[in-house]
Amino acid sequence: MSEQEPLTTRPDATTQETLSAQAVRLLAEHCPDALGAVLGGSAGRGQARPTSDLDLAVLLPGSASSRREVIRHEGRPAELFLHTLDDLPGAFARDRSLRRGTLLFVYAQGVPLLDPQGHVARARANARALLAAGPIPLTPAERERSRYVLTCWLDDLLDTPRAERYEQLATADHLLREAAHLLTAHHGAWTGIGRWLPRRLLTADPELGEALLRGHRTVAEHADPAPLATAAEKVLELAGGPLREGYVQLH
Structure with missing residues (x-):
């Protein structure tokens, strides 16, 4: 494209x-x-x-x-x-x-x-x-929203039984996209969708981007969510940590 x-x-x-x-x-x-x-x-x-x-x-x-x-x-x-x-x-x-x-x-x-x-x-x-x-930075509200969403996908991934492969794969896909969104924003870097997601992700952060992509592949090939979860946790640490209780979204 x-x-x-x-x-x-x-x-x-x-x-x-x-x-x-x-x-x-x-x-x-x-x-x-x-x-x-x-x-x-x-x-x-x-x-x-x-x-x-x-x-x-x-x-x-x-x-x-x-x-x-x-x-x-x-x-x-x-x-x-x-x-x-x-x-x-x-x-x-x-x-x-x-x-x-x-x-x-x-x-x-x-x-x-x-x-x-x-x-x-x-x-x-x-x-x-x-x-x-560089791209327009995320607003504080957008960053908090992304932290919250990534935390939710992380919790869902770890909570999904390995036997539920369809659910596990769908959750891993959403987690990767949100982690890429938050990580590229953290670095003030351009993001992408489709095949441009891994390209932009690796440009923004070669080490952590590679960890996310390898983790996603491990879920797909071995039904093991641990490497992807570990990489997502590192992204959250860069952004201020997981966000669960206490999050408020104003309309």
Whole structure:
């Protein structure tokens, strides 16, 4: 999908050139009035698989409407992040508040395809500055909520019998996501979902992130919750400890 970060796979320049050319043709057909465009994702890195989609950030004139659109072009799916110049700063701000930086990574690390007036260059510089500044920190209430939720999932994981494999696996999944959310926030780092969760987690904290991921795998392979529980407890210690009685959520 659209989030980006350098991976260990060596970029394929030929593949990147081919997909860049395909993306240029897509722009000419579907976005002829585009003011600029960036190819992101695995296609922009030269690491696309045969079924990878094209992630394209496109700048539009003010008369257009900002939107996210999925199409198919020349047999390949393409996800378009379409924004007017006026709407792009707000989109960057929303991206930062969500703490995943999806659009920011596309602009900052993608391959410029079209930029006759320098709009893309300025957007890329802004995106890089915002990425360097990091995501919006959790508010005290959000942090307390995350501590409480992670504590609940930890208690549920330890309370689930090994024989209840479906329940154990579902609980472990939720615990990993919440622990990643809290740990990346503790480090002021970007988070992610799906396959980007382990990538961002390991970037934020290689040692504890690895412990969480190995613990999750141990639950899946051996029905043993102990390593994951130990790693989650360490995350909670960083955030102020488990939170159970005394927690209040205001509405």
